[in-house]
Amino acid sequence: MQNSLTRKPIEIKISTVVAVAILLHEASISVLEAALKEMTSGSPDFFDDEFAVIDVEAIADATVDWNALIPLFKSHGLHPVAVRHAREEDYATVRSHGLSIDVVSKPRLEAEQIAASAPVVVQAPVPAPLPVEPQIIVRNNPAMVIDTPVRAGQRIYARGADLIITASVNNGAEVIADGSIHIYAPLRGRALAGATGNTNARIFALTMEPELVSIAGIYRTFENGFPPLQANHPVQVKLNGDSIEVSSVKLVG
């Protein structure tokens, strides 16, 4: 293999990886398990083995049973890779599960001050080691815009974003967004908004003839036809408590 002589056996580069953040408001494993079960409605591929960063800032005082928590997420198709705001005494446990400690970046000035106050040992300059951990950035992505019809068998997922479609979503197609879904054409397929649990997400369409709509895991099908609404008005689907509400979007005034 002549090629391998010129090619490096390993290359390490900085890479931006999209991950979901799991914000814990409760430390009890049984409560979390029930909540996850409800969110995924038993679908094992709901999260599709996504990277996850567990953020325990909200329950900083509680003791977290890491040995139960991490397998719990894995069993629901989430793949925890790091923990944020973990207590220092938990570092060893977290690392023993192969997870990293994600230190939320402090303002630069503060970091420099810490460095300056630390005892300085003078030594020959050593080249800084390359960052090995992929940097995990969780962010609100700009809306995804689709201008072509979404056809039977096609599936579109706007990860961490709203989804805007200017063409029809046909029977047998599936459009999913972590945010809201806006369709400036007929919706005839399946639309799932707030896929990671955003209960404020909505679905809008110029004509609603969906096979299924879902918001934050709560879904509704229309076996007996779609509820009669004022014709020639766009329609919105939102969550009212724990039921799906369908209404016309009317001009005010």
Place this chain on the structure above:
Amino acid sequence: MARIIVVTSGKGGVGKTTSSASFASGLAMRGHKTAVLDFDVGLRNLDLIMGCERRVVYDLVNVISGEATLNQALIKDKHCDNLFILPASQTRDKDALTEDGVEKVLNDLIKMDFEYIVCDSPAGIERGAVMALTFADEAIVVTNPEVSSVRDSDRILGIIQAKSKRAQAGGEPVKEHLLITRYSPKRVEAGEMLSHTDVQEILRIPLIGVIPESEAVLHASNQGNPAIHMKGSDVSDAYGDVVSRFLGQDIPLRFINYEKPGLLQRIFGGK
């Protein structure tokens, strides 16, 4: 520059092979050097529709596997001097179609100065269908005016947009045409069939023609003649219109309105 056109539908029995045969014949009748390829390995019937089944010696799979040259396998059409048929294999498995092999055959055809290469796709979304559409420049999506056919056409359009070379290269996409076949204006009028506007509303691609349901198609198939050769029939005229529109002419749709038969027609049983 040669154009590769795939005739596809997803669903079976909607008229892909009938349309491929008539469309390719129509192009050849207008003086264009045309080849029509059967990708339905294992279930070939383009050769039957073209009336050349007794002249098949070598087929597409033989050419791909190097057992025959393209010149040996191409069959000259009995009606048109500049139309050639490359039949599918009856005995081979569809896995014999390799992407490299198909690409080489198509490139060799282009080198032989063919202007239009029509690929008759098998039904379904399996290997044969994907191979037929992979290298297409244009696609004619054959649809019957009923919901399952429309749904399958929608699916195949999605596959064209995902798996064709043009889609993967990210350049100009495959040019899509909608061809509605087995259209019965009478049944549309009675509300038993989707209208061509309904179908177009769902699929949202330009309509290249509407072929009326006709017994002439069955007669043509049985005789081994592409329906476009059934002079004087509405099907022949409709396929002629499709070819004209494909070549850039702007002509109005025909055979889409139901005319109640007059008294004389009812008495003498005109069709």
